[in-house]
Amino acid sequence: MHIGIVGGGQLARMMVLAGEPLGIDFIILDPAKDATAGQVTEQIIADYDDIDALTLLATKVDVITFDFENVPATALQHLESQCTVYPPVKALSISQDRLAEKTLFKQHGIETAPYAEINTLTDLHNALATLGTPCILKTRRFGYDGKGQFVIKDKSQADEAWQAINQQAAILEGFIDFDKEVSIITARSRSSDTPATSVYYPLSENQHQNGILHISRAPCDDEKLLEQAKDLLAPLIESLDYIGVLTVEFFVKGDQLIANEMAPRVHNSGHWTIEGAHCSQFENHVRAISNLPLGLATVSSPYSAMINFISQMPELKAICEIDSCHIHDYHKKPREGRKVGHATITADNKGLLEAQIKEILAIM
Amino acid sequence: MHIGIVGGGQLARMMVLAGEPLGIDFIILDPAKDATAGQVTEQIIADYDDIDALTLLATKVDVITFDFENVPATALQHLESQCTVYPPVKALSISQDRLAEKTLFKQHGIETAPYAEINTLTDLHNALATLGTPCILKTRRFGYDGKGQFVIKDKSQADEAWQAINQQAAILEGFIDFDKEVSIITARSRSSDTPATSVYYPLSENQHQNGILHISRAPCDDEKLLEQAKDLLAPLIESLDYIGVLTVEFFVKGDQLIANEMAPRVHNSGHWTIEGAHCSQFENHVRAISNLPLGLATVSSPYSAMINFISQMPELKAICEIDSCHIHDYHKKPREGRKVGHATITADNKGLLEAQIKEILAIM
Numbered sequence: 165m166h167i168g169i170v171g172g173g174q175l176a177r178m179m180v181l182a183g184e185p186l187g188i189d190f191i192i193l194d195p196a197k198d199a200t201a202g203q204v205t206e207q208i209i210a211d212y213d214d215i216d217a218l219t220l221l222a223t224k225v226d227v228i229t230f231d232f233e234n235v236p237a238t239a240l241q242h243l244e245s246q247c248t249v250y251p252p253v254k255a256l257s258i259s260q261d262r263l264a265e266k267t268l269f270k271q272h273g274i275e276t277a278p279y280a281e282i283n284t285l286t287d288l289h290n291a292l293a294t295l296g297t298p299c300i301l302k303t304r305r306f307g308y309d310g311k312g313q314f315v316i317k318d319k320s321q322a323d324e325a326w327q328a329i330n331q332q333a334a335i336l337e338g339f340i341d342f343d344k345e346v347s348i349i350t351a352r353s354r355s356s357d358t359p360a361t362s363v364y365y366p367l368s369e370n371q372h373q374n375g376i377l378h379i380s381r382a383p384c385d386d387e388k389l390l391e392q393a394k395d396l397l398a399p400l401i402e403s404l405d406y407i408g409v410l411t412v413e414f415f416v417k418g419d420q421l422i423a424n425e426m427a428p429r430v431h432n433s434g435h436w437t438i439e440g441a442h443c444s445q446f447e448n449h450v451r452a453i454s455n456l457p458l459g460l461a462t463v464s465s466p467y468s469a470m471i472n473f474i475s476q477m478p479e480l481k482a483i484c485e486i487d488s489c490h491i492h493d494y495h496k497k498p499r500e501g502r503k504v505g506h507a508t509i510t511a512d513n514k515g516l517l518e519a520q521i522k523e524i525l526a527i528m
Numbered sequence: 529m530h531i532g533i534v535g536g537g538q539l540a541r542m543m544v545l546a547g548e549p550l551g552i553d554f555i556i557l558d559p560a561k562d563a564t565a566g567q568v569t570e571q572i573i574a575d576y577d578d579i580d581a582l583t584l585l586a587t588k589v590d591v592i593t594f595d596f597e598n599v600p601a602t603a604l605q606h607l608e609s610q611c612t613v614y615p616p617v618k619a620l621s622i623s624q625d626r627l628a629e630k631t632l633f634k635q636h637g638i639e640t641a642p643y644a645e646i647n648t649l650t651d652l653h654n655a656l657a658t659l660g661t662p663c664i665l666k667t668r669r670f671g672y673d674g675k676g677q678f679v680i681k682d683k684s685q686a687d688e689a690w691q692a693i694n695q696q697a698a699i700l701e702g703f704i705d706f707d708k709e710v711s712i713i714t715a716r717s718r719s720s721d722t723p724a725t726s727v728y729y730p731l732s733e734n735q736h737q738n739g740i741l742h743i744s745r746a747p748c749d750d751e752k753l754l755e756q757a758k759d760l761l762a763p764l765i766e767s768l769d770y771i772g773v774l775t776v777e778f779f780v781k782g783d784q785l786i787a788n789e790m791a792p793r794v795h796n797s798g799h800w801t802i803e804g805a806h807c808s809q810f811e812n813h814v815r816a817i818s819n820l821p822l823g824l825a826t827v828s829s830p831y832s833a834m835i836n837f838i839s840q841m842p843e844l845k846a847i848c849e850i851d852s853c854h855i856h857d858y859h860k861k862p863r864e865g866r867k868v869g870h871a872t873i874t875a876d877n878k879g880l881l882e883a884q885i886k887e888i889l890a891i892m
Contacts, residue, residue, distance in 0.1 A: 181545060495553075
């Protein structure tokens with residue numbers, strides 16, 4: 165079995181490290197000569213819209229997947245004509261467009277923040293009148309980790325916001341006064357002629373800092389929320405005939421789940437599954453797109469937490485001192501705001517988990 | 529941190545896969561173009577006694593280690609003059625010679641099978657008169673997985689045995705009528721100016737087939753045996769000023785531990801630690817030789833078992849069907865008697881563990 169991955173960042177790297185032990189070979193395609201996944205497997209160094217390189221990749225592998233969702237539309241179309249592509253291109257296309265994503269959620273009765281489509285400054289003024297402030301202007305495309313967003317605190321900022329996002333097609337979203345943020349990760353596979361099967365990881369509770377994920381804790385204890393999330397997602401993944409790992413982020417307000425966004429891929433909030441679940445999100449993504457039976461998505465440790473290392477790694481010796489801490493250095497050059505690694509803590513009780521999170525935060 | 533590994537087999541491969549997430553880079557040296565570890569990291573393709581290649585390796589890394597113990601003496605001497613080498617060369621030299629190994633055990637009051645040094649056919653006849661039959665003739669050097677051994681059932685086989693091992697320097701060993709075979713894995717590190725620290729994994733119980741390890745189960749429940757093994761090993765590793773992972777195999781007879789042999793490296797009977805312990809033998813070896821604090825050697829699952837795949841891998845889809853089964857395919861070409869992969873089962877109780885071992889054996 166040979167898998168091609170478009171994108172060679174840390175998500176691709178961790179897919180390779182999870183899939184290699186299954187006997188699967190990987191080739192990544194990434195324009196960066198020092199792509200982190202290229203350090204652990206074969207790499208085609210080429211731009212994402214290099215048709216010749218994409219064709220070469222397609223001829224060398226059995227299935228193609230991605231480590232990011234903003235793959236150029238031309239690349240997607242070309243790949244689909246040459247090779248099996250999982251997750252389905254339709255799911256990728258929807259997730260590239262905040263408006264299409266919100267529409268999909270709506271179609272499946274999944275609650276979202278109030279929003280309006282914005283194509284002109286006039287649209288923005290009108291929407292501000294309806295949604296009120298504070299609210300948030302987000303480009304429809306190519307936004308992640310808080311990029312392409314502008315928080316509008318007062319209507320007078322409309323012009324400034326519109327300029328800040330380069331007058332791109334956008335949506336205006338009302339603020340949700342949420343209690344917490346959670347995400348659910350599901351994997352769906354069709355391992356034989358029988359109907360596809362899916363597994364759901366427990367919800368993780370996510371804490372952000374400067375718009376970037378900082379800490380995820382799992383499992384989020386609320387069993388009812390998990391059941392609610394599963395019930396919401398099951399028809400959605402069926403309708404897309406989804407294959408692979410899909411992540412959906414929700415705001416939680418009381419006992420209500422309000423969808424924020426989805427990612428048709430393994431997700432930062434699921435990194436805890438490497439040590440905290442029987443089968444990690446990375447291995448289950450690889451299994452799913454290889455038409456293999458899925459592994460258990462249940463926890464292997466009562467409590468887990470993932471802490472992101474942003475900009476630079478802490479001193480290795482200091483992290484190694486912390487019991488039950490698992491280190492994941494992505495071998496990326498330090499750079500302000502860049503995700504360069506993460507740590508996972510596993511613990512038998514919440515007290516121990518929090519104590520060890522504190523130890524890690526103290527050395528960062 | 530850069531680590532050089534002499535030998536690029538599955539042990540090196542698993543060291544690399546365990547050490548990469550710590551941010552450590554690896555270079556392996558192996559004469560085989562398709563060395564399994566060379567698929568996941570940089571490789572120098574060269575013979576083990578190629579002085580230029582060894583020098584190149586030494587200039588590129590901070591420390592050199594091994595994935596097998598039968599490294600040529602010339603290579604060891606050369607490497608030691610060029611670079612830090614862990615485990616210490618003295619430990620490797622002793623483990624290359626069954627007589628030196630038995631002598632070391634004796635010096636530390638560790639029981640062994642009765643044995644005699646054999647340099648001539650006359651020695652063999654004399655030793656047979658003393659030790660009786662059945663007994664086993666083993667070459668002093670280059671023996672593993674049952675190779676270089678001859679079981680003597682009757683004194684009349686002396687000539688045949690002596691020819692079978694090519695008249696090499698050997699030892700004759702009395703048979704031990706043991707209850708079971710166990711092994712202990714320890715890691716020792718000097719992470720600061722303070723005295724070195726060591727950790728001990730729980731004993732694993734090992735079952736062989738045709739002289740090759742078949743199944744290891746851990747932990748072996750007998751706490752007293754573990755304490756006894758630790759007490760025996762602590763002074764031995766101190767005396768060698770050992771750094772890295774060391775494995776000792778014991779026969780168990782009643783409540784007595786009888787040392788069989790030692791391996792100055794990660795060991796097949798410790799593969800269960802990848803999923804069954806908080807920090808695997810591979811990561812702890814890497815930590816130890818990098819002067820880093822050691823990780824926890826305690827179990828992360830109440831029961832674990834490792835099953836070797838010999839000659840060829842079972843069908844991937846069939847293994848993926850088995851819950852809690854973790855697959856390790858070494859990406860090696862199938863060949864009779866070759867270790868090509870293993871599986872680890874983790875379980876909350878022994879019944880479940882045995883049921884899943886049976887499931888795996890059924891698909892092999």
